[in-house]
Structures are given as C-alpha cells and as structure tokens.
Amino acid sequence: MRRRDSTETTPMTEPNPEPQASPQVGAPRQGPAISVGGGRAPHPLKGSRESGNVELRDLHAYYGPNHAVRGVSLAFDSGAVTAIIGPSGCGKSTMVRCINRMHEEIPAARVEGEVLLDGIDLYDPRIDIVAVRRSVGMVFQKPNPFPTMSVFDNVTSGLRLTGASRGELEDRGREALLGAGLWDEVKDRLKAPGVGLSGGQQQRLCIARALAVDPEVLLMDEPCSALDPMATLRIEELIGGLKERVTIVIVTHNMQQAARVADATAFMLNGELVEVGPTDKLFTNPDDDRTEQYVTGKFG
C-alpha cells in the first residue's frame, strides 16, 4: 500500500471545480487516454464498451487526521450506471473524487489503496494526471460552465488543448452537444455565453464538455440537486442513453433517483461500503439491516 501526500498540488474548492480537461495544462491528446511508462495501448473502441471498468481496492481517503473513506473495495462495470447513496458525510463524494484524483487537490488530503481503470492503477507515479482527468470526467452539483466562454467554447475547451483543428472542434463539439441532448436547444446560439442558458441546460452543457474529450468514465456528484424536476428528468434520461458509451458513477441524495437511473447501487455509511448490488435488489430486499434502515428512511 502506498501513502501519498499531495499538498504540493493546487488547492481547489467546490464552487469553481476544475473541469475534467484542465485549461491550465496543455497536454495534447495523442492516442490512448491512459498509459503507463510511455507505452501506448491502442485506443479503445468506443461503443464496444469493453473498456471503462473501474475497480477500487481497499481505498482509504483522509482529510488530515479525518479518515473519510475506510477501506472500500468496489467495481464499477463498463456500460453500467452505479449509484452511490448514503447519509451526508458518509464519504461517498470523497470516494468518487478519488477516482479522477480530485481528492488529492485538497491540502493535507491523501489517498491509500488502488484505483484501477481497465487494470491500470491511476495512482501509478508514471501516470499523467491530465490523462486521468481526460479519461475520467466529472460533473458537479452546481452547473459550472466557464463564465466568460460561449456555449461552443465551453464544450470544446478541453478539446482545444489537444490542438484539434477547427473542423474537428466543430464536429466533436456538435457530437458532444448531441450526446448531451442539448444540440437542438443551442444550435442557434452557440456563440452566446454559456451562463446564459437555464440551469438544466447549463448542467447538460457541462455534461457535453465532459463528453467532448471522449472519457471512459463519467463521475456525477449530485448532478441534479440544483435542478427542477423536469430538468432532473432530462438528465436522468440522458444518463440512461450515455451508459452505452461511458461508465457512469453517480452520487445522489435522492434515493428515488438512484432507483430510477442506476443498474447497481452502493450504500455507504461512516466511510465504509455497507452493501452493493443490483438496484432492484437493494430497494426491494437489501441484505444488510443498515441498508434497510437507510432506504426506508428510518435514519439519515
């Protein structure tokens, strides 16, 4: 087991989180998203969805002395939506933020254990952290489009760092907006500011921005908690369609949302994984008493 302190990296807080493709880092994308020691694996075929399997092995996460995630081992299967539920402070967001190495951005935070993406340890010292963020996209609680950028520039912000041509930007930007179910609504206002869209549209814009760099995994940390019911349903529908091309891990406080969108659901309590299983099993006949108590609303 490794022990890693990462106070040297830039501190970052929730209100303006880093997008999956950081504009500050200029690493052009060539070939595979993730590789070790310079070796280039062939780029995984999109649509085949044999890639994008995530596995956590005995994952621990700390905020200074606070042990937030306590030895979680869990697999996220490609082509599936996995929901993480649990009361506030149970470590679910922290666990998810370990998957794209966001957790280590917080001062005094550290991670132990392994996070494997298709068998490659994302915490391997030879791994380029920019490549991790590109392979594992993230969408946050509050929509966070870049405030000074247009709709189109928002979507293509990650791509532009890769040195893509104008034509390629347009094609992939359009594809990403289509993928996020936003194209029809914004095709006539691509040059308008991204923050001028409605909350639900902004959130789909952020999903499009994450999709544009062709990630293997999409982490969603309460993506609908700031949205109204209709916008929430649109995102939920979108999630159902996206799982064909990207592994989705969604943290949610809304248990009915987990029940609606997730193939598998994991229940966490006090930093530990209590139970994980098919969503219908967890919501009709959970194995663990604590899961039962939580999902039936007897505590939480």
Added chain:
Amino acid sequence: MAETRSHYQEELERLEASALEGLDMVNSALERTLEAIEHQDVELAQIVVADDDRIDGRYLEVHQSLITLLATQSPVATDLRLISALLHVLKNVERMGDQCVNICKVIPLTGNEPPADEEMVGLILTMGRHVRSIDNQAKRSFQDRDIELARDLVRQDDVVDNLNRECFRLALEIGDDADKREWAMTMLLAARAIERIGDNAVDIGEQVAFVVTGLFREFEDASHPNAFSR
C-alpha cells in the same frame, strides 16, 4: 441516529392492523354462517349478506390508504414488500367474506325440513370451525412474521380438504330422493365455499413468507400437487 418518518411508520402499522382485522370480521361472518347452516336460520343468513358491506368497506378504505402511501412516501425494501403483501391480503379477506355470502345465499334453498343428513351437516360445521382456526393462525403468522406458522397453514388446510372430500362422498351416497339430492348439492356448495376460505388463508401465509424473505413462492402448487415438498 435520529428516528425519522415516524408518522409514515405509524400509518403503515395502522393499515396493517386494519387489514388484518378484516380476518376477524371474516371469522365473525363465518361463525354466523355456521350457525345459520346449523339452524337453517334464513334471517341470520341475510344479516351475514348485508354485513359483508363492512368487509368490502374495510377493503376499499385500507386499499386507498395504501395507494396513498405508495404515491406519497415512495416506500422501499421491507415497507414496500409489506404494502404489496397487504394489498394481496385485503383481496383475500374480501373474497373470504364473499364466500360467506355465497353460503348464506343458498341457505334458503335448503328449505324448512330438518337436514337430510346430520352427518354431512356435522362435517360442514367441523370444516367451518377448523377454517376459523386457520384464519386466526394466518393472522397470527402475519403479525409475528412467523414463516413456520404460515407454512403450517398448508397442513391445517389439508384437513379441511379431506373433510370436503368426505362431504362429497356423503352427497354421492345420499340416495335417489330428489329433494335429498337437491339438499346435498346445496350443502356441497357450502362445503366448497368453506374450503375456499381456507385456501385464501394459505395465500395469506404465502404473503408472510414474501414479507420476510422477499421471495414469493406458492406453498403448494395446485396444478402440480406432487411437485410440492416441504
């Protein structure tokens, strides 16, 4: 951790008690029905028929409240299984009440003559008393979430089934007198109805197993009786 949703939990408990009370109502209807059979009491039979509205009313009231809980509380896990089971139980109880009505409606057809066959009447009364005890056992097994007690309902119901077959044999042997045969046919309908009440109680037992285990399985498969093993 703080207890939450106490109002919802209380409401669910209240509805369970209310649904299971339906079994007490069925048992009191069955008691009157047996008395009406024994004494060929047509007035008492009419009271049972009229009183079935109370069982139906209970069904509608609890059913509506359960649907409201489903709509407003999004019950899951054991709560969801309990609500699903209670919806079944309500239907069973309502049918058990209807079987009492079926019997009471045929009692006037038996006429004012003394019973053609005392032995057959005795068998039917024994069946009825046994079914009342089965109903009580079904209620207790549900309240206590006692799967073994619920499974035992099958054994108890076998006794009733055997008594029912015995009634059938007596009816076959009742002789050539047309009035006697008509009386026997009518009593067979009553026996059959009582036997069905027992079957409904066994169905309630199956719901007990579902609430506890999350698996629904018929205790006894009527289509493949020999495939059953306990």
